[in-house]
Amino acid sequence: MLRWIPLILLGLGSAFASAAGLFWPGELIRTSFTSVHGIEVELYGRGLYAFMPAEVAIQGVAQDVVTLFVAVPLLFWFYFKKRTSQRANAKYAFASVVLYLVLTWLFYLNMAMFNALFLVYALNLGLSLYLFFKAVGAFDWKGGDFSTVQGSSVLRWGAWWLMGSSGLVSFAWLSMVVPPLWSGEVYPPELYHFTTLVVQGFDLAIFLPLAFLSGLWSLLNQPVGKVLLVLYLGFLPLLMLALCSKVLFMAYFGAEVFPMIVLMPTIGIGALIIRWQLSGYLK
Secondary structure, eight states: OGGGHHHHHHHHHHHHHHHHHHHOOOOOOOOEEEOTTSOEEEBOOSGGGTTSBHHHHHHHHHHHHHIIIIIHHHHHHHHHHTTSTTHHHHHHHHHHHHHHHHHHHHHHHHHSOOOTTHHHHHHHHHHHHHHHHHHHHTSOTTSGGGGGGTTOHHHHHHHHHHHHHHHHHHHHHHHHHHHHHHHTOOSOGGGTTSSSOHHHHHIIIIIHHHHHHHHHHHHTTOHHHHHHHHHHHHHHHHHHHHHHHHHHHHHHTTOOOTTHHHHHHHHHHHHHHHHHHHHTTOO
16 A cells, blocks of 8 residues: 555646646736846736746647546556556556656746746656656566567657657757857746756757667667667657647647648657557567
8 A cells, every 4th residue: 555655646747737837826917027138028817827927828738638637547547558458568557657647747837937836846757757767677677578579670660750850859949049159148037037948958968869869779689779669669659648748739829830830740640549559569
C-alpha cells in the first residue's frame, strides 16, 4: 500500500492543479503594460493565470484540459496495466505518461507567474521525477525487451521519425530566437515579460537533443537508444495532444497558428502509429 502513495499523491496533485487552472474563481480584469524589454504585454487577468500573458495563459488552460482528462487517467491505467500479460509494454507507456507530467510541472514551476499553487507545482514535479526515475530503473537497458525487433524496419522508422521531429521543432524554436539576435533587437516578442524563454530553453538544452540522440543510437543498434526510442514515441502523442489543444485554443482567440496546426498533429499521429506497431514486439 505504501508504494502507491507517490502515485496517488501525483494523480491527485496533478488533477487538483489542472482543475484549479480551469475553474479557479475570479473576475476577468484585462490589463496591459510595456515590459522592461519594450514589449507590449496583454495580461490574461483571470484566476491562477491572471498575470500571465493572455496568449500564454490560454495555452495553460488548454494543457490543463489534457492533463486532467487524459494524462491523469492514463497514469493510473498504465500503472495497474503493468501487472497484466503486457507488462513490458505497459511499463514503457507508464513511464511515457510520467515523463509528460515531469515536463508539464517543470514548465509550470518555471514559467507560470507565482500563484497560490506554487507549492503544489513543486510537489508534483518532485513526485513525477521520483516515479519517472523509478520507472526507468525497471527498464532492461541491455535491450532484452527488444530482442525480437533487432534491426526491424519499425525501429528504423521510429528512429528517423524522432530525429526528424526533433529537428523540425528545433528549427521552429531557433527561428524564434535567432532573428532578433541577428538584427540586434535581442528580445523576441514571445518573451513577453518573462525573464527568459523557458520552454524553448529546456527543449533546446535537454528534450530535443535527447530525442535526436535516441533515434541515432537506435539506428546504431545500441540498446539504450531502443529504450529511449520507445519511451519518447509513447511520450510524443500525449505531448502533441496538449500542444494541439493549445493551438486550437489560440486559433479560437484569433492567433496565427500556422504551421503548428499542421506540424504538431502530424508528429503526434506518426509517433502514435509507430509506437502502436512496436507494442506487438515488446515482451
